[in-house]
Amino acid sequence: MEAAAGGGCGSGPPPLLLSEGEQQCYSELFARCAGATGGGPGPVPPDATRVAPGTATAAAGPVADLFRASQLPAETLHQITELCGAKRVGYFGPTQFYIALKLIAAAQSGLPVRIESIKCELPLPRFMMSKNDGEIRFGNPAELHGTKAQIPYLTTEKNSFKRTDDEDKQETQSPTMSPLASPPSSPPHYQRVPLSHGYSKLRSSTEQMHPAPYEARQPLVQPEGPSSGGSGSKPLRHQASLIRSFSVERELQDSSSSYPDEPWRITAEQREYYVNQFRSLQPDPSSFISGSVAKNFFTKSKLSIPELSYIWELSDADCDGALTLPEFCAAFHLIVARKNGYPLPEGLPPTLQPDYLQAAFPKPKRECALYDSYSESLPANQQPRDLNRMEKASVKDMADFPVPTQDVTGDDKQALKSATNEALPKDVSEEPATPKDSNSLKARPRSRSYSSTSIEEAMKRGEDPPTPPPRPQKTHSRASSLDLNKVFQPSMPATKSGLLPPPPALPPRPCPSQSEQVSEAELLPQLNRAPSQTAESSPAKKDTPYSQPPSKPIRRKLRPENQTTENQEPPTTVSGPAPVATVKPHPTVQKQSSKQKKAIQTAIRKNKEANAVLARLNSELQQQLKEVHQERIALENQLEQLRPVTVL
Amino acid sequence: MAVCVAVIAKENYPLYIRSAPTENELKFHYMVHTSLDVVDEKISAMGKALVDQRELYLGLLYPTEDYKVYGYVTNSKVKFVMVVDSSNTALRDNEIRSMFRKLHNSYTDVMCNPFYNPGDRIQSRAFDNMVTSMMIQVC
Numbered sequence: 001m002e003a004a005a006g007g008g009c010g011s012g013p014p015p016l017l018l019s020e021g022e023q024q025c026y027s028e029l030f031a032r033c034a035g036a037t038g039g040g041p042g043p044v045p046p047d048a049t050r051v052a053p054g055t056a057t058a059a060a061g062p063v064a065d066l067f068r069a070s071q072l073p074a075e076t077l078h079q080i081t082e083l084c085g086a087k088r089v090g091y092f093g094p095t096q097f098y099i100a101l102k103l104i105a106a107a108q109s110g111l112p113v114r115i116e117s118i119k120c121e122l123p124l125p126r127f128m129m130s131k132n133d134g135e136i137r138f139g140n141p142a143e144l145h146g147t148k149a150q151i152p153y154l155t156t157e158k159n160s161f162k163r164t165d166d167e168d169k170q171e172t173q174s175p176t177m178s179p180l181a182s183p184p185s186s187p188p189h190y191q192r193v194p195l196s197h198g199y200s201k202l203r204s205s206t207e208q209m210h211p212a213p214y215e216a217r218q219p220l221v222q223p224e225g226p227s228s229g230g231s232g233s234k235p236l237r238h239q240a241s242l243i244r245s246f247s248v249e250r251e252l253q254d255s256s257s258s259y260p261d262e263p264w265r266i267t268a269e270q271r272e273y274y275v276n277q278f279r280s281l282q283p284d285p286s287s288f289i290s291g292s293v294a295k296n297f298f299t300k301s302k303l304s305i306p307e308l309s310y311i312w313e314l315s316d317a318d319c320d321g322a323l324t325l326p327e328f329c330a331a332f333h334l335i336v337a338r339k340n341g342y343p344l345p346e347g348l349p350p351t352l353q354p355d356y357l358q359a360a361f362p363k364p365k366r367e368c369a370l371y372d373s374y375s376e377s378l379p380a381n382q383q384p385r386d387l388n389r390m391e392k393a394s395v396k397d398m399a400d401f402p403v404p405t406q407d408v409t410g411d412d413k414q415a416l417k418s419a420t421n422e423a424l425p426k427d428v429s430e431e432p433a434t435p436k437d438s439n440s441l442k443a444r445p446r447s448r449s450y451s452s453t454s455i456e457e458a459m460k461r462g463e464d465p466p467t468p469p470p471r472p473q474k475t476h477s478r479a480s481s482l483d484l485n486k487v488f489q490p491s492m493p494a495t496k497s498g499l500l501p502p503p504p505a506l507p508p509r510p511c512p513s514q515s516e517q518v519s520e521a522e523l524l525p526q527l528n529r530a531p532s533q534t535a536e537s538s539p540a541k542k543d544t545p546y547s548q549p550p551s552k553p554i555r556r557k558l559r560p561e562n563q564t565t566e567n568q569e570p571p572t573t574v575s576g577p578a579p580v581a582t583v584k585p586h587p588t589v590q591k592q593s594s595k596q597k598k599a600i601q602t603a604i605r606k607n608k609e610a611n612a613v614l615a616r617l618n619s620e621l622q623q624q625l626k627e628v629h630q631e632r633i634a635l636e637n638q639l640e641q642l643r644p645v646t647v648l
Numbered sequence: 649m650a651v652c653v654a655v656i657a658k659e660n661y662p663l664y665i666r667s668a669p670t671e672n673e674l675k676f677h678y679m680v681h682t683s684l685d686v687v688d689e690k691i692s693a694m695g696k697a698l699v700d701q702r703e704l705y706l707g708l709l710y711p712t713e714d715y716k717v718y719g720y721v722t723n724s725k726v727k728f729v730m731v732v733d734s735s736n737t738a739l740r741d742n743e744i745r746s747m748f749r750k751l752h753n754s755y756t757d758v759m760c761n762p763f764y765n766p767g768d769r770i771q772s773r774a775f776d777n778m779v780t781s782m783m784i785q786v787c
Contacts, residue, residue: 292762305763309771313772319756
């Protein structure tokens, strides 16, 4: 590089001294810029990183994009361009390009843009690539040597597949595989880069049980094409598990099959996890999850509401406000992908279509014990590790899918997981949550970076995918359903009349015309007596309040029920529904005599008491409202009478 | 076909309004706003007793020299207002009705999304796409 730099510019900028990492980084960048135009040199073999592609020139377009991505002010960029000699020679040769990169690094480090600045040791320049690449940040000053040299995202643009768990591979292979050296499949996937990234990343992230210190910088080396001699000195590699590297390799090869949009494929392990989550929300896998339940569940993923709304739009194919199992899996997968930084697709990918999912996965029944960690992973962090930016901090939790790493068979997932753990390009154009996420994620990925020694710990600990918040025992999350279940069972057999069992959800409605005090008095004793199954007394008492025809038409419905009070079925809708309802279920419930049920009963009782109080209040207020209405009418009448008098 | 499409909430604030970009959008906003009065008039004219039988499609609200404004009200008093170009004579009533039906269907799809709070602005991409298709259909 030095020679090339010196020789290339002649009397121009002084010879560049680039470190090995820088060399690799720059050469890859250069190759990318040159190759991106299609007219550049062919894929540069990894070992060619040290060799300046002297004959190549980087086209102005991608170079300009790259420079802009460095987020330096335009003036600085102009200066840099001038200084590096590109203006002079009229093109961006390798030397000019490298000098420019070095100047960019200098500028980003705060040094003045001068030739002298580049003589010292500088961190790698940082480029924020938007659009396809999303946010790529590489060149962490801390990791000058080797690791950063990979421009994973830049390379991934060319290589669709290599995302998977390159770090791991790095350990075993030369990590710094030049992107251009990626398999020939990359060019066609140029457009699909984000997806493929996502896929590999997703897969690797999901594969990994424990957060792997996959940084964006991690070279996304082609698994199939072992990078030759890449930068072996990737400290992060050490953190990656060796196991994963192998699995990644294997899974990469598997993944590059059928569907080109790899990130949207759901692996078996993921599917299992999703199914388990589904079952935790809705025991019947063939039924569906209602919108509100799903909303609460997905809100825990801490994505922004607009994003969740969009994900729902994508996944709820029939737009019925409920999610069947395949729809749920698709939604979950999209959320995972999004948390890993993948931009959301414009339309539902074919691999996530409900019919495809149903056909592909016949609902595995394996228990996934990992889903419990959902909640823990969401809030984040395990011990912070010094993992350099893990864009997907939040992803870690979601990425920690129930892929038991011990199960090496889950190659795919591991690869995906590792890939995901790499800094995922975040589509800057995405919702603002993304940049915030990336910032917040910075802290979190650290927590997930594991040194190799801790991998086993992590595995044991089970970095499980975020579990939903603790479910309230076995009861439904919705109280109403609970009430229905509890109340209907005992009430159904008891209802002698053909009337509908008093809907337990209805609050007790004391007769409005009735003096509330009476009903109150009755309620109280009734409430107290609820446990005591003195149904006879309650019906008797209830008859009195209801002797007066309830003013509200609703009551009429209740009256016939009231008439059936001879049985121990006091209409729940009668004034003392609280005690009544509790009375009814009480005997039956007692038979079951489970603590849970008693607790539920207490809760029911309390709720009904509260309901009664509120209903009373309501009726009082309505009474007042009526009076006020009457007053108003009277006043209006007066006004009408007076109107002819007042001239207007 | 449509030059401007607007979805107005029950409280008469816009949930979604989109105009063909070529025109002065403010003018369309104003037209939609003024058409709300006509919509209210038509609703009340139909009589409260007929609320159930009231037809959702209100038809031509009022014509201007350049544009015609059509209205549609749902049972929950959400109004759809569409402004079409007067020069587009090929546009028949049936087509307008079908466009409103599509709008209504898309709107219910948006409603089905649990993350959508009624009263929020509509930010659904599917809805956007549908409206785009309506707006560029003819022009």
